[in-house]
Amino acid sequence: MEEMIGSGGTAPLSSYTEAVDWINGLIPFGIRPGLERIEVLMEKLGNPHRKLKFIHVAGTNGKGSTCAFLTSVLLKSGYSVGTFTSPYITKFTNRFQYNGMDIPEETLAELAEKLRPLVEEIAGTELGSPTMFEVATALAILYYAERCYPDVVVWETGLGGRLDVTNIVTPVVSVITNVGHDHTDVLGDTLEKIAGEKAGIIKPGVPVVSCVSQPEVIAVLKAKAAACRSTLYLAGEDFSYDLTGIEDGVQRFNFKGPFRSLDVGIGMKGEHQLSNAAGAMMTLEVLRQYMAFMLEDEDVLEGFKNTFWAGRLEEVSRSPRIVLDGAHNPEGAESLAKSLPQFYKYGKLNLLMGMLANKHHESYFKHILPIVDTLILTEPDFRKKMDAEELQAIAERLRDKYAKENLEIIVERNWGKALQLLQSITSENDLAVVSGTLYLISDVRSTLLRQPDSEKGW
Secondary structure (H helix, E strand, O other): OOOOOOOOOOOOOOOHHHHHHHHHOOHHHOOOOOOHHHHHHHHHOOOHHHHOOEEEEEOOOOHHHHHHHHHHHHHHOOOOEEEEOOOEOOOHHHHEEEOOEEOOHHHHHHHHHHHHHHHHHHHOOOOOOOOHHHHHHHHHHHHHHHHHOOOEEEEEOOOOOOOOHHHHOOOOEEEEOOOOOOOHHHHOOOHHHHHHHHHHHOOOOOOEEEOOOOHHHHHHHHHHHHHOOOOEEEEOOOEEEEEEEEEOOEEEEEEEOOOOEEEEEEOOOOOHHHHHHHHHHHHHHHHHHHOOOOOOHHHHHHHHHOOOOOOOOEEEEEOOEEEEEOOOOHHHHHHHHHHHHHHOOOOOEEEEEEOEOOOOHHHHHHHHHHHOOEEEEEEOOOOOEOOHHHHHHHHHHHHHHHOOOOOEEEEEEEHHHHHHHHHHHOOOOOEEEEEEOHHHHHHHHHHHOOOOOOOOEO
């Protein structure tokens, strides 16, 4: 590993595995907010991002699902689409998709080889080494601008917005799904501060669509949009959506926008998906109305109905019934708690969870404890994991106030054994749920779906 990232550009990256190892070898450089390094890198490459049309998506939860809705509808409508998302569920190549397919491994290796000497050059300056996420973002831009030329790129932020590397682009439309408590160590500890970071993706004159609901967050977005002279389309003011029914697992809602109304059905479970779908619908309306995108109703409806996003209320096993959901913050937990009884009938609810070591797990438990019969606490196979006994201490502290009377709490640090335990205690009439960080969801999913080449990461 050392010789690969050493100075002076050593042996070329001869394989996909070496390329991914090199990129992941940059992880120790951490998350360093700021656009200086990516700007220098893009300049050295001739600013390829300026050739592309982006839909930039930020938000605390729902970014991935919103990107999935947009990708599905645009593909169904005949457009070629690049989709850049993180973290990935199965494989490193998942982050860089073109028309729903991962980047070919050899293409990734070639582009990494092109980037490496430039990354080493920047590492030798006072700017320091570009981070793993910066290099992945640069690789995505190169892939779309020089290899596959999509009509539009659905572009998800990594963290926050203002100082996130993805913010180097000027999109055709910006989307802010919602704002909640996540990554407070980096983005700030109040909703206003977090909203300020997300609002950083609003660019002069570029329309912005948002489903945020808290008054203090709305105020931040309105102020930023006004300062940028950008039109803000806000849920509840400029467009609305009302659930009209759930039939055969399909949620139907009536979308009312500034240009027209439409009845839409989605196969994604959970009431929070209505908000994500409505935000995506408003975004598509902006593209249709102002940017001459040809979007036929039939294709739009088909695209919404067929959207799928792994690890979001996803049923991966029938016997016993096991549902995976990457709810890892208070807002995600609240949506999960509301959605489970809406979509499933069950006797006992057994929940396996593992978290990364950051704040706000108390608020997560306040939503989860009232609905769970057996809680199994484990640890994801990841360097920043939260100690399972620390989680147990939080759950026990909240037990009297929030938990069901006979709640059983079990600690099993080994996630593989914890999963076996979950399977063994869940009877035909019960429901098993695996929740928490996507690093845990990723491993559990590949085990249950028997995907041996699964990787995982940020």
